[in-house]
Amino acid sequence: MEVLQLLISGLANGCVYGLIALGFVLIYKATEAVNFAQGDFMMLGAFVTLGLVNPEYAGIPFWLALPLVFLIMGVLGYLLDIVVLRAVFGQSQVAVIIVTIALGFVIRFAVGEIWGHEPQSLRSPLALGDVRIGELVLGLADIAVIIVTLIMTFLLWQFFQRTKMGLAMQAASQNQMAAYYMGIPVKRIQGMVWALAGIVAAVAGILYASKGALDPTAGFIGIKAFAAAVIGGFGSLPGALLGGLIVGVIEPFASRYLPPGWSQIAPYALLIAVLLFRPHGLFAQVRAKKV
Template sequence: MEVLQLLISGMANGCVYGLVALGFVLIYKATEAVNFAQGDFMMLGAFVTLGLVNPEFMGLNFWVALPIVFVIMGIFGYLLDLFVLRAVFGQNQVAIIILTIALGFILRFVAGLIWGHEPLSLHSPLALGDLRMGELVLGMADVAIIIVTFLLTLLLWQFFQRTKVGLAMQAASQNQMAAYYMGIPVKRIQGLVWALAGIVAAVAGILYASKGAIDPNAGFIGIKAFAAAVIGGFGSLPGALMGGLIVGIIEPFAARYLPAGWSQIAPYALLIGVLLFRPHGLFAQVRVKKV
């Protein structure tokens, strides 16, 4: 029973890591840029939801607030690409990395300025207490996180396979020049990818805040999510989710069965091992070009 509880708890955490990692991969595939503020996007999405839902702020109904949050985070991602990222288009990748790191610091500062630095709890209907099945005690928030992540993954798969915008995003990620000559508005598509990454980060933030308290430093979860993206395969969307699940599951088992402190370093030890023996990631599909 204990193993099952650890597994479900780890899967719930891993789903959050995987969703943040998904944002990393979406942006990288579309723009070849790494957004190190993706974890802070998640934090911002959680705080925007908290500001709309909690009674001490606006006090909207949770389900009414959700589409508003997604619109806000989508517009934020699109405008960020339009006015900030395009200004450094063509610059060295290091400049873009530094820019997104600086953006993360700014987002944490703004969140602390508006909502304070003390941990706050989101009034979420996903936090439904515990489900007891004999000796097995399952957190309903954990179960809800796993279910929502599965449904979102299915929705994204349908979006990329069956919609014109999704297919255009895939084409632009494979070959921007070819997509441009085929009439695809590559810059607009890139903006939509940033918008989609903002929405996915908002979902991750809401799930994270439903499981526990949120504070501006929650954005540092992006470090674990980045490790998850690398472990799964940085160019693979399914790999990002699987990498998140692996990292999430490793943590509680390391905390339970390994000496103190190992739960914090176990994901990074795995990351080093993957980089040494399978540098493209565990689930990456490496294509060999014939010359």
């Protein structure tokens, strides 16, 4: 029973890591840039939802607020690409990384100024309390997080496989020049990828906030999500989600069965091992890029 409880808790946390990791991989595949502010976008999406839903703020019903949250985060992601990232287009990858790290600090400062630095709780219908089955106590929020992540993953898979926009995104990620000559508006597609990554971050933020308190430092879990993306294979969307699940499951088991403190370093120890023995990641789709 204890093992099952730890497993479900780990899978729920891993789903959040996996969704943030999906954002990393989406942006990297489309632009070959690494957005180290993705975790802070997750936190921002959660606070935007909190600001719209909680009675002490706007007090909009949760399900009515969701489309507005996704629109706001999608627009912010798109604007980030066309206003900030294109300004450093042609610069080294280091310049892009520094810009996104700085952006993370700006987001944390802005959120702290608007909503404060004290932990707050989102009025989410996904926070359903606990259910006891014999000696097993399951958080219904954890179950809801797993179910929502499965639905989100299926919708993303359908989007990339069955829509013109999804196919265009895949083409642009493989070879931007060839995609351009085929008539695909590469710059607009890249902006849409950043918008999609913003929406995915918002979903992750809502799920994260449904499980517990939220404060501006919550964006730091993006570091674990980045580790999850590398472990799964940085160019693989399924690998990002599976890497998140692995990291999520490792933490509670390490906390329970290993000495104190090991739960914090276990994901990074696994990251080092993967980089040493399988540098492309556990589920990487390694293939030559067409030129």
